[in-house]
Amino acid sequence: MTTDLRTLRRDEWDRWYARLELAFGGVAESPQERRLWDDLTELDRSYGVWDGDECVGTAGAFSFRVSVPGGAFVAAAGVTMVSVAATHRRRGILTSMMRRQLDDVRAWGEPLAVLTASEPAIYGRFGYGVGTRQAALTIDSTRVRIDAPAGTDDVRLRFVDAAEAAERCEAVYLRTVGTRPGMLARGAGWERLPLLDAEQDRGGASPLLCVVAERDGETVGFARFHNKPESEFAVARGRIQARDVTALDPAAYAALWRFLCDIDLTETVEARNRPVDDPILSLVSDIRRCGVRVRDSMHVRLVEVGVALEARTYLAPVDVVFEVEDAFCPWNQGRWRLTGDTKGASCERTDDRADLALSVRELGAAYLGDVSLVELAGAGRVRELRQGALAEAAVAFGSTVAPWLPHGF
Known part of the structure; x- marks a missing residue:
């Protein structure tokens, strides 16, 4: 051929x-x-x-x-x-x-390539590792209440046209970009993505609805969602399908979720893409009735190992030599010494004895701080060659908040 x-x-x-x-x-x-x-x-x-x-x-x-x-x-x-x-x-x-x-x-x-996979088994052979995960929730809103923090009642909520509010919502979203690893700084035009609302894609749900949260005249959060009316023997069992819930402070965030869970004639709130440490998991009164599921999200590939590892900081001091396997991008193959802390890092080639052996796929999985090197070692995908090196590197590679990709591409 x-x-x-x-x-x-x-x-x-x-x-x-x-x-x-x-x-x-x-x-x-x-x-x-x-x-x-x-x-x-x-x-x-x-x-x-x-x-x-x-x-x-x-x-x-x-x-x-x-x-x-x-x-x-x-x-x-x-x-x-x-x-x-x-x-x-x-x-x-x-x-x-x-x-x-x-x-x-x-x-x-x-130095990085990232993707979301329709079939997650495909890309490992090309050096991609699962670098972020996402949680899906199905909240039984008839039995779950939101334990809102002080100040929630001071937040004003009101319906707005999603297109008319797009600029304000995008401004709120942009203020959150970078608060977690894995979020994307994008070019012009991407603000149109969350407004896509073709009737053929709604599955019987309402057109896109939008509520903004305001305090002292300032927009401090928003929720975009669909309402899918359903009933059984004249009993209303509607579903709220939350597409975006974003806020700048805990009170505004709680106010939006409380609103979604209190909408008349509904009994379920669904959210397909939330961080695995989303505050909603602590706001709900009964996590067992929230149907939490976790799946892969963004796959990460270190194209230039040294540059990529130098670009981030590390939670604790680290000085470790990696023996990196990368048959698909052989320029990464070999030993790299990573030294770093919360202020910065350097990563250079070395002939020193290796402390940890792994493939570039494992580095991609651990890079944003989601998957622990200890977990990967337990799966046989990281080998400790110097006692204590695994714990040292695992702590250093962590993140104070879970990485998250808010939308696909």
């Missing part, structure tokens, strides 16, 4: 994106969503694989900066829109795109 892997051209986008839609089930997206991704696609960072005139593979990368422990933002390629035609499986197309992409990411000077 002869195929041509090349950078995407403007006149190829429609065919390229149609192939992506087919790979993900063949259901066409709404015109609103299609326009958004057309506008956001960075053509010079996107690839198509062509078999004659037929597109049989797609991949792209957005230009992001990802917050890391210590508060810095690190340049990262947001890998996206990856697909291979079902007719062209097992022919090396995905591997060829990942090879080209990681070589380019390195040439662009971006």
Whole structure:
């Protein structure tokens, strides 16, 4: 088979994106969503694989900066829109795109690549590790109350049109970016993403609703959600589907959740993407009735090990030599000495004896402070070569708050 892997051209986008839609089930997206991704696609960072005139593979990368422990933002390629035609499986197309992409990411000077995976088993062989997780909640709002802190009653809530309030909500969101590792600093146009609201995607729920939280005339939080009316034998059993709940202080946050749990004719509040240490887990009166589930979210790949490890800070002093395995990006292979603390870090090649042995996949999993190196060692994926090195590194790599990716890409 002869195929041509090349950078995407403007006149190829429609065919390229149609192939992506087919790979993900063949259901066409709404015109609103299609326009958004057309506008956001960075053509010079996107690839198509062509078999004659037929597109049989797609991949792209957005230009992001990802917050890391210590508060810095690190340049990262947001890998996206990856697909291979079902007719062209097992022919090396995905591997060829990942090879080209990681070589380019390195040439662009971006030490990280990140992605969200439709199938999480795919990307480990390319050096990606699960770097953030997300919690989903299904709250029984008929039995769960919100134990709100002092000041909650001073917060004013009011309905607003989601589009009209978009600028105020985005301003609140931007003030939270960087408060957790894993959050994205994005370019223009991304503020349109949370407003997507095609009727075909609602599943019988209401159009997008928005409530803002205000104090002294200032917007201090917002909730975007859908209301899905349901009933059984004339008993109302509606569902609130929370898409975004964001606030600048605990009282405003509690006020928004209390509101969502008190809406008439509903008995369930669903939220699909929350931090695994979300304060809502401590606000609810009965966690057992909140149906908490955890899944993978953002997968992280260290493209330049030394640069990436130097870009973050560490919770405790650390001086450790890693023996890194990275067959797919061999420039990372070998020993690296990491020294650092809460003020900064350095990471350089060394010939010193290794203290810990692991692959770049494990470094990606631990990089943002979510997955512990001790956990990975317990799974046999990190080997301790110097006694005490594992505990030292595990503590240092931690984060005071769980990393979180608020939205996909």
